[in-house]
Amino acid sequence: MADEWQLFWTDRGGETADLSIVGAADLAERERRLGIRQRQPILISPEGRVDARMSEFFRRPPFVGKAPGTQESYALDYRLFFTFLWRAGLTWDRATAEDLEDWEDWRLRAEANDAPIGGAKWGRELAALRMLYDWATARGYVAVSPVRLRSVRTRDGVMAEVPELAPADVRTSDVKWLTPRAWKLWRDVGLRGMLPDGTEDPAWRGRNDGRDAAFADLLYGSGLRRREAGTLLVSELPPLGDQRFYAARLATAAAKRAGRHFYVSHASLREASDYRLTTRALAVRRAQETGAYERLREVRVIEEVTRRGEVRWTAPGGRTGRVGLNELDDRQRLRLFVRGPEGLEPAMLWLTESGMPRRYRGWSNLFARANRRCESLGLKLFATPHMARHSFALRMVVSLHYAMDRRMGLSPGQRRHYEEIYGGVWSMVKDLLGHRSEETTRAIYLEPVRGLQLETLLMGPDNSETTELLALIAERTGLVLDVPGAVA
Incomplete structure (x- = not known):
């Protein structure tokens, strides 16, 4: 008997379960009769059984309302947690708050865990488990959810329920942005095998x-x-x-x-x-x-x-x-x-x-290898796929503000007077990123420009790449990775 849960997907390019395990030679027909949707996750227990309650959960709101990538991540989270419980002699519907505490300790701090996760990832896993157990409790499949909640007051004074095990700080780093020249150096050293001084590395075998x-x-x-x-x-x-x-x-x-x-x-x-x-x-x-x-x-x-x-x-x-x-x-x-x-x-x-x-999904490993190479060569630069996205947003908001001022011929004083016009810039960047909310764009992706005087962003010569403007933001905020002393 296996000692872990297995995850499969319907209509996933040949990734189907062994039909002898689930005992269904006519699996496609049975899926149709059961109302299993296209591209639905299927979790199989170590005993080779499909839990009908989980199948129901995977084809009902709120799970189906999540983005495809989120569905994939949540399904993987369930598989890992269910396997942890199984090895402790438990099934997912018998989990207690103490079991969840043990899981949290294992994921974040256990010495035997070779790949502990950070607060941000734990917060996502906790959200996945809360969604499942809230649904299961409402359906009567679970008597008490293992995700215990506590009441907190938000910044606007509203009371809200949050998990007790929610991470206190999910930010692993304040740095989320790279200037163009910092990105170029990270890419050339980490991905192209160059040395920090710009010469070729004879040991590179990429x-x-x-x-x-x-x-x-x-x-x-x-x-x-x-x-x-x-x-x-x-x-x-x-x-x-x-x-x-x-x-x-x-x-x-x-x-x-x-x-x-x-x-x-x-x-x-x-x-x-x-x-x-x-x-x-x-x-x-x-x-x-x-x-x-x-x-x-x-x-x-x-x-x-x-x-x-x-x-x-x-x-x-x-x-x-x-x-x-x-x-x-x-x-x-x-x-x-x-x-x-x-x-x-x-x-x-x-x-x-x-x-x-x-x-x-394999691209994240590529970024991790590039970061390790930069570190081994004494280069204090790192990047992730999402940092590239953050950096694009920052460059766009600075470039668009700058371009609009050039086009309208506004002085810094006039810029303050017509500040309301530039709400359009934030909206344009929101659309470029595919965000639903302009507030997300402002508050999360573009933190380096919050609190800075707008005329500060407009200092320096006309520069289509806005390199000097971004370098100034990097120096003022400490939130943007740049290459000190580099020539633009």
Whole structure:
């Protein structure tokens, strides 16, 4: 008997459970009768059983109302917690507040845990467990939720209920932003194998430098989330021209909440295009020469994309189907192929060295390796995918404020008088990031400019890259990583 819970997904590109384990040779038909939705998580206990209550939870609000990426994260959180309970001789519906305290201690502090998590991640896991147990308690499946609550007064004086085990401080670092020159140095040293002085490192053995740097720069130059950039199809990249920024459409199923337009800088799009024509093309050619794509069972070859955005595909054996381009999630995209001049090739932009579509979650490991390399070379720079997004937001708000002043010819004094006009800048950056709330953009992503006098942002010469303005913010706030003494 296994000693851990297993997680599978319906219609996930071949990731289905062993039918002999669950005892269902007609699994697809049973899923249909039970009302199991497409792309629904399935948790299987170490005894090989599917808990009907969890299946119900996964197809009901509030779980289905979460973004696809959040659903994936929450399902993984449940699997880990259920396994922890199982090894203690418990099932999830028998968990107590003391069991949750033990889990919190293990996740954050236990010496035997080789990968303890921080407060921010624990806060997310606690939110996932609270959602499950609130639902289970309301349905009568659990007598008392293990997530104990306490009453607190918010800043606006309203009383609210929060978990007792909620982290007191979820911020692991105040630094969330990098200036363009700090980003360039981190990328060149961490991803391209250069030395901090700009020379080549003879010991560097990287093989995917172009791909890795292109992906990181796409995040920094577009503000896309890791999932959004990591699931792009080649056809979703805008054609390279002579613009400073290019607009493209992000599919609903690939975005966090809703489809939207995104904008990518010329430099970032050029790098992605270069990768597609070089490193990616070479990986595809090698896979084609070995017949790797023809051996894949779960392949859907795109035959046509209609003007209404409908993808029509064929599969081995002559099976056909259609799906809206806007509805393609990350796992469906992994199965999509197109017919190129030399045969089949993946429709997704980012590929592994073997020419197979790359899963988007793996990009975080790339950033972690780059950070370790920078640290080993004495470089006090680090980055994460979300820091690239924060940095894009900061550059945009500074650039847009600066551009609007140039266009309207306002002096600093006039700028204060017409300050209300610049609410439009915050709204534009909110749209660029795909936020629902302008307050999120202001309060979280753009903290370095809060409290600074607006004319401070406008000091210095006309500079299209706003490098000096960002350097000034870095010096004044200590929240933005820069390269001291660097020449812009």
